[in-house]
Amino acid sequence: MAVALVLGASGAIGRFLLPRLVAAGDDVLALSRVARGSSSPRLHWLHGDLEQSLPALPALDVLYSCGPLDAFARWYARAPVRAARVVAIGSMSIDSKQASADPHERDLATRLHEAEGTLAATARARGAACTVLRPTLVYGAGVDRSLTPLVRRAQRWRVFPRVAGARGLRQPVHADDLAAACVAVASRPRCADRTYALGGGERLPFATMLERVRTSLPFRTVPVPMPLPLLRATIALARVAGSARLSPALVDRLGSDLVADDGPARADFGYAPRPFRPDAACWHDVVPFSGD
Template identity: 65%
Template sequence: MSQPRDCRQILVLGASGAIGRFLLPRLLGAGHEVLAVSRVPRASAVPRLRWVVGNLDSGVPECATPDVIFSLGPLDAFARWFAQARLDGAPRVIAFGSMSVDSKRDSDDAGERALAARLQAAEQALIASADARGCAWTLFRPTLIYGAGVDRSLTPIARFAQRWRVFPRMVGASGLRQPVHADDLAAACIAALATLQTAGKTYALGGGERLAFVAMLERVRASLPVRTLPLPIPLGAARALVGAARAAGLHASSGAAIDRLTRDLVADHSAAVADFGWAPRPFHPDARMWSPA
């Protein structure tokens, strides 16, 4: 069977993550040949999709230079790999960073400031490498991602609530949030690939609705298939619990994360709307979004 005239060879790094679960079907539906990289072996009976085992830190199997590279995982690891990767041509590069590059830049927590600095350095390194190779690049900075049941923000809360039948209600968490569905981000990848105007640009990408953190959690609670008892937690108490957990050597969010619950973390995505028609959905989750597809 002959390939479509617009068929491209596409390398997807981080293919098994939240965005990849929605991007792969879109790429295959458009007739592309996809090489998907995963840390663990995966079988595929889908034509034009081949999974390979690889890790950006330990190595990605060598392959013919693709027409397009999507980086859906950690940006710093991708920037390091891309700088030394053996590529004969100049593939189109579309990569994801994070809004944390801005929201955590001035954090009171040293670890969060270091993360923001790492993200900023990764963006600069990737841009420099892409420009040196003559590759057209596009960077996305999404807000809070949900929808595939593998995120580390809303899904853990939903699963905790379903298991214990209680749902934390953060009293005083008035900061605005703009959750963005992973499938909308996959659609952004397709749109950016088809639009030359997106080359050489960085876009903030937020969801289609801005709502207070407490309202966002209430919608998560309403989406669950079981009844839960709301558990009010004042921010002061949450901050004290986090401090105690960290003092005991337990993994926990920083106090700065609690402080951000009163701050707006939203994106101005007007440039994405103008350049490639970004039109994300409002936040109306259902129970299926808290389990991996």
């Protein structure tokens, strides 16, 4: 039986990771900003925040970080926590946004680079084996900031964008496949001190990805053609109105392929993600696991 701590346990990947660990017989500590209860003797929720002090932690076999990598790296560097194995979720944005025209996106890429460096240095100093997983676009738990917001707007307005000319390939990856990857690398010594790019089981044009999202919805929507110039103008207006989530650089990337070379992951730990065939359940806010 392993003792595991899961940070970001109520996020998209953490919600699928917890039941996998409990089913494997691990004794799991799960961190959440919201106080939560558990019906399983193997799952213990901790109420806290990485920016504040956490309750005293036992010696850990595995430390999983499923939240923002930069916050985790800062906490890990200063916290008196000991874990033989560290598995952390990063992002492919470390590469795709480093040359972005948007300074905020370039800053994100820089922070990810610095976080990976800090994490690796801290792990080496503590004699911990560390693996970083860099996923592409994540979906499946209804809490992502990429596809689910489109679904929410479609549910409200009953229209869905059809972006003409968006031919860049995408490789959306289900959060449960990433949870499975976390468990797999934690048990394989050959994955220590490695970084893996992880995408979904299918590469498809951006426009095709959106159409599959639309057809997965349990309600009717009207597909609305949106040429790239119109999309750029819409984002510009949203920025003027105060929206910081949408960047004009997003339009610049619609013609570029944002995919992962997951060959090393398939070879080293049998990574086998599902193709992108979403259903309506993918856009529901999955309730964090309680042990039931």
